[in-house]
Amino acid sequence: MTDTRPRTKMEDFVASVWCKALELDQIELDDTFVDLGGDSMDALQVISEIEKELGVKLNHEKHFVSSLAQVALELTEETGGE
Numbered sequence: 001m002t003d004t005r006p007r008t009k010m011e012d013f014v015a016s017v018w019c020k021a022l023e024l025d026q027i028e029l030d031d032t033f034v035d036l037g038g039d040s041m042d043a044l045q046v047i048s049e050i051e052k053e054l055g056v057k058l059n060h061e062k063h064f065v066s067s068l069a070q071v072a073l074e075l076t077e078e079t080g081g082e
Contacts, residue, residue: 004028010081011072014050018068021045029069038064054079 005028006015015027021042022033033046047058056078063071075081 004030006068006072008072008076010076010079011068013053014068014072014075017046017049017053020049027068030067032067033064050075 005026006012007029011029018027018031018033018036018038019025022036022038024036027036033043038046043060043064047060047063050056050058054075056075059074062074066074
């Protein structure tokens with residue numbers, strides 16, 4: 001069985017923001033925001049939180065149809081983080 005839980009700091013961060021916005025307890029790496037039931041109002045909350053915390057501008061359309069792992073990787077590359 002493959003472990004699909006967040007494993008990096010950025011994956012944990014994105015998962016926590018998504019969980020808060022979507023009122024979920026857990027998110028897996030291959031989940032997408034839209035597939036988890038996120039709507040435009042939830043998206044505004046997520047965008048605001050991530051941009052505020054990381055100081056980056058999100059590609060809004062791509063962010064919400066990409067998996068948590070993909071979003072975390074892109075944010076890591078943009079911020080030079082881990």
